[in-house]
Amino acid sequence: MIRVLFAAGAKCWSEYELVLPEALAAKGLTVDLSRDHAPGTVDYIVTAPNGDVQDYRPYRCCKLVQNIWAGVENLTDNPTLTQPLARMVDPGLTRGMVEWVTGHVLRHHLGMDRHILGQDGIWRSEIPPLAADRPVTVLGLGALGSACAKTLSDLGFPVRGWARRDKEIPGVEVFSGHDGLDAVLRDAQIIVLLVPLTALTRHLLNAERLALLKRNTIILNPGRGPLIDDGALIAALDSHLGHATLDVFETEPLPADHPFWAHPKVTVTPHIASATRPATAATVIAENIRRGEAGQPFQHLVDRERGY
Numbered sequence: 001m002i003r004v005l006f007a008a009g010a011k012c013w014s015e016y017e018l019v020l021p022e023a024l025a026a027k028g029l030t031v032d033l034s035r036d037h038a039p040g041t042v043d044y045i046v047t048a049p050n051g052d053v054q055d056y057r058p059y060r061c062c063k064l065v066q067n068i069w070a071g072v073e074n075l076t077d078n079p080t081l082t083q084p085l086a087r088m089v090d091p092g093l094t095r096g097m098v099e100w101v102t103g104h105v106l107r108h109h110l111g112m113d114r115h116i117l118g119q120d121g122i123w124r125s126e127i128p129p130l131a132a133d134r135p136v137t138v139l140g141l142g143a144l145g146s147a148c149a150k151t152l153s154d155l156g157f158p159v160r161g162w163a164r165r166d167k168e169i170p171g172v173e174v175f176s177g178h179d180g181l182d183a184v185l186r187d188a189q190i191i192v193l194l195v196p197l198t199a200l201t202r203h204l205l206n207a208e209r210l211a212l213l214k215r216n217t218i219i220l221n222p223g224r225g226p227l228i229d230d231g232a233l234i235a236a237l238d239s240h241l242g243h244a245t246l247d248v249f250e251t252e253p254l255p256a257d258h259p260f261w262a263h264p265k266v267t268v269t270p271h272i273a274s275a276t277r278p279a280t281a282a283t284v285i286a287e288n289i290r291r292g293e294a295g296q297p298f299q300h301l302v303d304r305e306r307g308y
């Protein structure tokens with residue numbers, strides 16, 4: 001019998017307790033899935049950064065810790081977690097992010113605020129440019145960034161992307177390295193941040209890099225709050241940037257007295273850009289357990305050196 005400990009918390013359990021057994025059964029696996037197994041007997045742990053297990057040392061037979069979040073920065077810094085760690089790559093999560101990013105890109109591209117917020121009797125007849133005239137840069141070309149970049153390219157935007165390694169994505173001009181970052185920042189009119197939070201990406205957009213951006217550049221951050229230096233962002237908005245739409249923050253929930261709430265060039269969304277969808281994620285979890293039992297390599301393993 002395979003023992004799976006569901007340690008992602010009570011709220012998540014209510015979302016997974018039906019779909020996960022179904023997904024495991026569909027893979028032909030007979031599993032004892034519970035929120036309460038003796039640590040020494042556990043084969044797999046399904047977890048979340050704010051989950052039930054913080055000390056992973058007693059789980060000495062555990063073959064895999066499967067996170068149900070895409071971001072792993074709150075697990076990679078746990079010194080007790082030495083088991084293989086997989087992050088979540090879920091088609092439902094990806095779809096949600098593509099929709100959030102596309103919606104917010106189109107809001108700024110079409111200048112929708114002028115008409116939604118400006119119902120004041122003034123006939124504003126400025127025609128928006130076509131997407132082809134609006135370069136968009138996507139920082140991070142992983143599961144989420146590459147899907148967003150492809151969709152934006154399909155809509156006609158000239159898309160540049162930046163990743164650690166070179167890669168080919170149809171319709172997307174890919175850059176890497178420090179020089180590549182400066183190049184993709186300089187030309188963009190809209191920038192989307194979808195890199196993970198690591199030691200190398202903290203304050204990726206600092207005062208120096210924000211100074212490279214053109215007048216009226218728009219920033220969308222559905223990645224992680226600390227990717228941007230908050231103080232430098234406010235200074236850059238006050239001097240030359242067009243707008244920042246922020247979904248993630250250094251402290252969440254964003255404190256009620258944080259200057260972002262009242263800033264006229266900031267839109268706050270409360271970490272809702274996307275989320276793991278249990279119906280599709282259950283299949284991803286089950287597939288990794290199937291692989292573990294078949295002696296095959298796990299999918300979506302986190303590289304501890306890289307931090308993602």
Ligand code: NDP
Nearest residue numbers: 070071140141142143144163164165195196200222273274
């Ligand atoms: P992936 O690990 O699939 O992709 C990460 C991308 O970032 C890769 O392209 C990687 O490059 C690039 N990258 C990482 N470090 C660097 C670096 N130092 N320099 C240049 N590029 C770098 O992650 P996902 O796409 O699945 O998720 C991205 C992030 O989105 C998550 O870490 C999480 O923080 C955030 N997120 C936010 C949500 C929300 O609701 N707001 C929901 C889900 C996720 P390479 O391809 O070369 O490895």
